[in-house]
Amino acid sequence: MSDIKSLLEKLSNAHGISGWEGSIQQIVKEEIAPYVDEIRLDKLGNLIATKKGVAPSIMIEAHADEIGLMVKHVDEKGFLRFIRIGGWFDQTLLNQRVIIHTRSGPITGVIGCKPPHVMKDEDRKKVVEAKDMFIDIGCISQKEVEDLGILPGTPVSIDRTFASLQGDRVTGKAFDNRAGLIVMIEALKRTKSKSTVYAVATVQEEVGLKGAKVAAYGLDPDVAIAADVTIPGDHPGIEKKDAPIEMGKGPVVVVADASGRGLIATPQVIEWLAGTAREFEIPIQLEASDGGTTDATAIYLTKSGIPTGVISVATRYIHSPVEVLCISDIEKAADLMARCLETAGRYFKN
Numbered sequence: 228m229s230d231i232k233s234l235l236e237k238l239s240n241a242h243g244i245s246g247w248e249g250s251i252q253q254i255v256k257e258e259i260a261p262y263v264d265e266i267r268l269d270k271l272g273n274l275i276a277t278k279k280g281v282a283p284s285i286m287i288e289a290h291a292d293e294i295g296l297m298v299k300h301v302d303e304k305g306f307l308r309f310i311r312i313g314g315w316f317d318q319t320l321l322n323q324r325v326i327i328h329t330r331s332g333p334i335t336g337v338i339g340c341k342p343p344h345v346m347k348d349e350d351r352k353k354v355v356e357a358k359d360m361f362i363d364i365g366c367i368s369q370k371e372v373e374d375l376g377i378l379p380g381t382p383v384s385i386d387r388t389f390a391s392l393q394g395d396r397v398t399g400k401a402f403d404n405r406a407g408l409i410v411m412i413e414a415l416k417r418t419k420s421k422s423t424v425y426a427v428a429t430v431q432e433e434v435g436l437k438g439a440k441v442a443a444y445g446l447d448p449d450v451a452i453a454a455d456v457t458i459p460g461d462h463p464g465i466e467k468k469d470a471p472i473e474m475g476k477g478p479v480v481v482v483a484d485a486s487g488r489g490l491i492a493t494p495q496v497i498e499w500l501a502g503t504a505r506e507f508e509i510p511i512q513l514e515a516s517d518g519g520t521t522d523a524t525a526i527y528l529t530k531s532g533i534p535t536g537v538i539s540v541a542t543r544y545i546h547s548p549v550e551v552l553c554i555s556d557i558e559k560a561a562d563l564m565a566r567c568l569e570t571a572g573r574y575f576k577n
């Protein structure tokens with residue numbers, strides 16, 4: 228198995244919903260320690276690794292958190308109600324097996340709802356809403372649940388493990404954004420950059436780009452690149468005109484996202500990323516999307532403005548436990564980021 232594939236398996240199978248990224252940070256730390264001078268956690272839990280060098284200073288980053296759930300209430304019969312952390316499509320949650328992360332270890336549960344057999348005809352045609360679902364862990368009383376250490380605020384993640392599909396395609400949960408983390412980790416391993424590089428695994432992106440905001444403020448780098456995933460339009464149910472990106476066609480350089488309300492990369496940033504790709508013959512796809520956004524939006528609006536780009540990996544079915552991507556896209560995205568760290572000095576002169 229390639230290094231990238233086995234690292235993706237490890238990171239995808241690990242659990243870290245927004246606010247609870249510790250076990251993900253630990254894996255990132257072990258991977259990058261030999262390649263940096265110093266590693267620390269900031270006050271919100273962002274993992275910040277520094278490789279000392281010359282100007283311009285460059286922040287590369289990826290968010291460590293995955294979307295998940297949190298316990299809201301335990302009823303007298305021992306069923307758990309939950310809140311959603313991050314952007315879930317309710318239909319995706321129904322009948323998933325989940326893991327409740329207590330202080331004394333993981334506990335398995337399942338998300339249940341009223342069975343279709345006893346639904347009214349019109350209800351059976353509707354999407355069941357998360358507020359009508361519950362988690363069943365097999366307990367029969369509230370006390371039994373509380374004795375396990377399950378309290379309001381206990382984090383819950385989806386129980387789904389990594390698997391290989393055909394070719395170099397793979398499936399699993401939380402490729403958003405463990406794929407981005409690998410782009411950052413591998414870029415750090417592969418680069419010969421002389422610049423000061425800050426590699427940051429950020430927290431709480433899925434709930435409002437929060438970690439990136441404070442990390443960028445604290446570091447105040449000259450330039451930055453975020454690594455994340457993006458939506459390809461190469462499968463049934465979506466058309467090229469809605470999402471022209473394709474899986475397997477190389478890293479995506481984001482020119483604008485969220486119809487410009489997210490990031491609009493400056494021409495200089497695009498020239499840096501696309502120019503470097505041209506120079507090193509790395510195929511890229513340019514993206515202008517009306518979909519979501521990334522940490523880059525928070526970073527580029529920090530202090531007096533930080534020129535920031537995004538390198539993304541095309542990933543199908545994002546925000547589901549069966550995300551699909553091509554390993555070669557991560558491979559090439561990491562190469563592009565590594566080379567951009569080397570060329571930044573030519574594009575950004577201080």
Ligand SMILES: [Zn+2]
Pocket residue numbers: 290403404432455456
């Ligand atoms: Zn993401």
